[in-house]
Amino acid sequence: MADNTPTRYEQLADDMAQAIREGLLKSGDRLPSVRQTCQRRGVSPSTVFQAYGLLEARGIIEARARSGYYVRSQKRPSRALSEPAVPRSEATEVAVSALAFDLLETTRDPQVVPLGSAFPAPHLFPLDELARAGAREMRKLLPEQVTTALTVGDEGLRQALRRRYALQGVPLAPDELVIANGAMEALNLCLQAVTSPGDIVVVESPTFYAALQALERLHLRAVEVATDPSEGVVLEDLARLVGEHDVAACWFMPNLQNPLGALMPVARKRALVDLLAARSIPLIEDDVYGELYADVRRPPPAKAFDQTGNVLHCASFSKCLAPGYRVGWAAAGRHAAQVLRLKMMTSLSTSIPSQLAIAGYLAQGGYDRHLRQLREALSTEQRRVRRLIERHFPAGTRVTLPAGGYFLWLELPEAVNALELHHRALAIGVSTAPGVLFSADRRFVHHLRLNVGHPDDPRIDAAVRSLGQIAEAMTRDAKPARAHA
Amino acid sequence: MADNTPTRYEQLADDMAQAIREGLLKSGDRLPSVRQTCQRRGVSPSTVFQAYGLLEARGIIEARARSGYYVRSQKRPSRALSEPAVPRSEATEVAVSALAFDLLETTRDPQVVPLGSAFPAPHLFPLDELARAGAREMRKLLPEQVTTALTVGDEGLRQALRRRYALQGVPLAPDELVIANGAMEALNLCLQAVTSPGDIVVVESPTFYAALQALERLHLRAVEVATDPSEGVVLEDLARLVGEHDVAACWFMPNLQNPLGALMPVARKRALVDLLAARSIPLIEDDVYGELYADVRRPPPAKAFDQTGNVLHCASFSKCLAPGYRVGWAAAGRHAAQVLRLKMMTSLSTSIPSQLAIAGYLAQGGYDRHLRQLREALSTEQRRVRRLIERHFPAGTRVTLPAGGYFLWLELPEAVNALELHHRALAIGVSTAPGVLFSADRRFVHHLRLNVGHPDDPRIDAAVRSLGQIAEAMTRDAKPARAHA
Structure with missing residues (x-):
């Protein structure tokens, strides 16, 4: 029913994203100039700018000053979470509310860094x-x-x-x-x-x-x-x-x-x-x-x-x-x-x-303008926190590449129990949403949902670093134990 | 836990209401003067005034100009609804929502006189x-x-x-x-x-x-x-x-x-x-x-x-x-x-x-003042509409004497099916709440709830008269039918 034919620039962006996915354009490659692309595809410069803007917004390419557009280095491509988890297929009685309830209460304390929150920053x-x-x-x-x-x-x-x-x-x-x-x-x-x-x-x-x-x-x-x-x-x-x-x-x-x-x-x-x-x-x-x-x-x-x-x-x-x-x-x-x-x-x-x-x-109008600003703020912050996670979390951590919203979903190394991480983080004033909340049979024990919708909260960087350190410590502690086993 | 000891004036009012119920004071009797009562009971004039005010608010006595307080004539005491209905005592599956839903929709049309409404007049x-x-x-x-x-x-x-x-x-x-x-x-x-x-x-x-x-x-x-x-x-x-x-x-x-x-x-x-x-x-x-x-x-x-x-x-x-x-x-x-x-x-x-x-x-204060005004408006209107019902509804109609709120509950003569009355009234722009809504097994077929919370709605009198006429007609129509049976 809906007219979902992509526009020209969306089509162009899709084609380039496809070329990058298929390895035809590799990390660090410079994209064809706007002029070249206009000539090859028979489109206007504004179409190309829109397409590149879109790819940039999605974190696939990046603009470098006075140089052009480059395919972004997916620094640790192996760490992107991409396989679906395989759930049990039996019907399960559900009982997660007590845990979820406790979680929601903790995220409401303004003193706690809201990485476990369900909402973006209110000032947005x-x-x-x-x-x-x-x-x-x-x-x-x-x-x-x-x-x-x-x-x-x-x-x-x-x-x-x-x-x-x-x-x-x-x-x-x-x-x-x-x-x-x-x-x-x-x-x-x-x-x-x-x-x-x-x-x-x-x-x-x-x-x-x-x-x-x-x-x-x-x-x-x-x-x-x-x-x-x-x-x-x-x-x-x-x-x-x-x-x-x-x-x-x-x-x-x-x-x-x-x-x-x-x-x-x-x-x-x-x-x-x-x-x-x-x-x-x-x-x-x-x-x-x-x-x-x-x-x-x-x-x-x-x-x-x-x-x-x-x-x-x-x-x-x-x-x-x-x-x-x-x-x-x-x-x-x-x-x-x-x-x-x-x-x-x-x-x-x-x-x-x-x-x-x-x-x-x-x-009175203005809702769509607000939405544009909100989306931009959230996209930028998502990329920023993703980089922080890549930097501070232990090797083997995998993280989603969401197409929007303000959540990242992390798969931590097997040694890390996310519920324990959650409790340790709370003790130092940082909330998280542990993976067990997100399944009727309490799978996702090594997973974590982080809220990345707080662009101007000055506590986020230190909180992500602390989470990474806790996870790192839990990984380290687990190793000798395993050696003894 | 609550201190529910009656105050002096409540005690006094209760005693007088009791005396009226027991027939010691009869309809039309003049109550003892304020001065007499003060002397006999050893209370202050303000206590007596409060007690009489309370009895007046409840419709038990009335003040007559320059003459004093009199026991109100309960014109048709036999018509007051006073016996509890005897319900079936088996557990019943419940299915009244469709009917209730239709009812609620009809009461929301501002053109319809809201005698079936669940709310008092909004301007209150x-x-x-x-x-x-x-x-x-x-x-x-x-x-x-x-x-x-x-x-x-x-x-x-x-x-x-x-x-x-x-x-x-x-x-x-x-x-x-x-x-x-x-x-x-x-x-x-x-x-x-x-x-x-x-x-x-x-x-x-x-x-x-x-x-x-x-x-x-x-x-x-x-x-x-x-x-x-x-x-x-x-x-x-x-x-x-x-x-x-x-x-x-x-x-x-x-x-x-x-x-x-x-x-x-x-x-x-x-x-x-x-x-x-x-x-x-x-x-x-x-x-x-x-x-x-x-x-x-x-x-x-x-x-x-x-x-x-x-x-x-x-x-x-x-x-x-x-x-x-x-x-x-x-x-x-x-x-x-x-x-x-x-x-x-x-x-x-x-x-x-x-x-x-x-x-x-x-x-900011003022809620209790608002409540006093609201209660007074509703009490006055309840008494007024009750009198209208006594005047216009067929003989055998019984009506409650509520201690507040803004509903009257009517038991109509057996010949009157209240759901049919409801439909006939709706056809002339008057809503009512038929009794079948108020029971899981659809008893109360001859009953009707009327909203008496619209003091300044000029359409109420005519609507009550019309309801009475419809009920009267339904009673009349039923008689020959029975004679034939």
Whole structure:
């Protein structure tokens, strides 16, 4: 449905990235000049500049002053995390909430360096503008609006969201949209709308711990599907799982998966939607990071390829505009009426001051400019912290190359138990998100999710260095022990 | 725990009400003068004035200009609804949500006269003051607050609530309070915290349809307990039920029950708490109407008598201060940690703009003054509409005498199917809440809940008259049919 034909510069950037991946252009090679490329490809200089800008943003090439563009040295290419982990394929009762709960509490202490946090730095958001928009809209509020507020949500906000979907090439059915208290509530409502207690739900591996918590709360069982660190859910594995199990739903993040940062290619998204539609297995799509792409264009959601109303697309403003406002939504396809009923039963409707503030902010313009700045700040910081990790962490550490968002996922040497690392780091005032949180059966014991969304926090460098030192020490300590064994 | 010793004037008012109930003082009798009463009881004139004011507010006596106070004529005492309905005592699967959902949608059309609404008139709330408080607080917000916002809720708001509990003589444990998206979410979280799918929960008869919806959503079964229209849950019946069934929880509204308006006497509340504590059956107490008493003093919640943390007390600002803001809370006793975890899993945290606006409003003072005005407006309107009903509804109609709130519960003549009445009324632009909504097994077919919380809506009188006429016609139509049968 969506027009996802790449633009000229995207096509050009893709071609060059492909050439680099295939080794035709190697680390340190100078790229053809803009003039040369214009002539060879028959495109304008601005197209070439845009393409190079894109590749630069993704960390594939770098500009050197007065010299041109060069393929970036992937200093330790062997350390990039690229193989999907192979999960157990039995259905598992879920019980991660106690651990996740403790984790969330620790990240809320402002004295603790927030590498375990789920949110980017708060100063990256236009909180003053939102507050002004909120004050303005609340002055205009008619008393009738407070008691006639619909469970579906504020009409102005719904209109604004529908317009954004349409601009992304995703036409929504008129009654598909339900406003909720953040994506968290939207996802929970969608999950409940399509499941009953005891049902099996497929989640990614690793997966966002809140998905596991939602399953736990609704007495559902999880089956994890192999998930590629750069391209997301492995469809062959998914096809096998839906053959073996009676699967009630899938809960996936095709865009900038948490914690991997994987971005499912368009063809893969399309195939995913078709695979599930053929079996009428609802796809709950968590797209809260979709706006935080490092690329030049918003990656389409899987919802863009939904022909049957089988995709329940959930997102929010919490990670990209208004944390704490708790405004999210579901575009729930053919399950929208059921989601709406559940919303009514769960919390009746969503806070009017929050909805009006965001609707007012969107109406005044400036959201897309804010998003551009936010994306740039996050991309730059991601590259910077990645280099710090490469420098300070022990040999054998592997780290993802996410296509956006603000998380890095690390695989540490086998000697390092990440939960222990987490506790040691907390003791010196640094939070992390240990890998065991991201799996129903507590795999990923050597893994760690780090938040790289705090560009101006002066404590980050020392904190990453400290984490590296702790990991290094744990590796060292383990060696003699092994020698004795 | 709470100091619930009546004050002098309450004691005096109680004694006089008792005398009237027992027939010692009859309709039309002049009450002793203030001076006489002072002498006889050894109290001050202000105590007598307060006592008479209280009796007047409750519609028991009336002041006549330059003449004194008289016992009000209970024109049709036989018509007051006073017998508890006897519910089936088997556990019932619940399925009222579709009907309730349709009802809620109809009450949101501003063209429809809102006799079926769940909210009082919006102009009764200090919305401008709230908006100003919100704007002021949001300007002061530090960026860090948006991402460190706790699942438990804003600390300022929590402090203000704890203070209000303390002033009502209900000391809360330090971590007992969880802020939620309205009482609806708080109640749902509490219900889930103490039950598992398939469990049995005791609810009142009739009961608030949202309680039935919550049971339905969580795959629970309902057992209804006989509920007295003026004094609430019949404890003998409850004792029998908890003996017969393995009851996981009770969900009751001891203060101004919806739809009956019943107010459980203090002794009965205390006995209820003890009965359930002895069996460790959690009491989920819905107290959203507690501030809307017609009496002079806030009735204590059952929570006031909780010695064991067995009572999960839920309330909100939606019915008494800030509809649409979606701020409620649970004081969940020993289940608070579990409620907090569920809150984190369900919607993470509650909207900051809404919480700060209410916290700011409470801090500036004026809430209690607003509540006094609101209570007075609602009491006056309740008496007014009650008289309209007595005038326009067919003989045999019985109506509750609620101790506050803004609902009347009508029992119509047997010939009148209230659901049909509801549909006929909707056709002429008047909403009602038919009785079948208030029971898991769709009893109360001749019953109707009417909202009497719209003092200045000029359409109310004509709407009540029309309802009466429709009911009258349905009664008339039924008679020949019966004669033929």
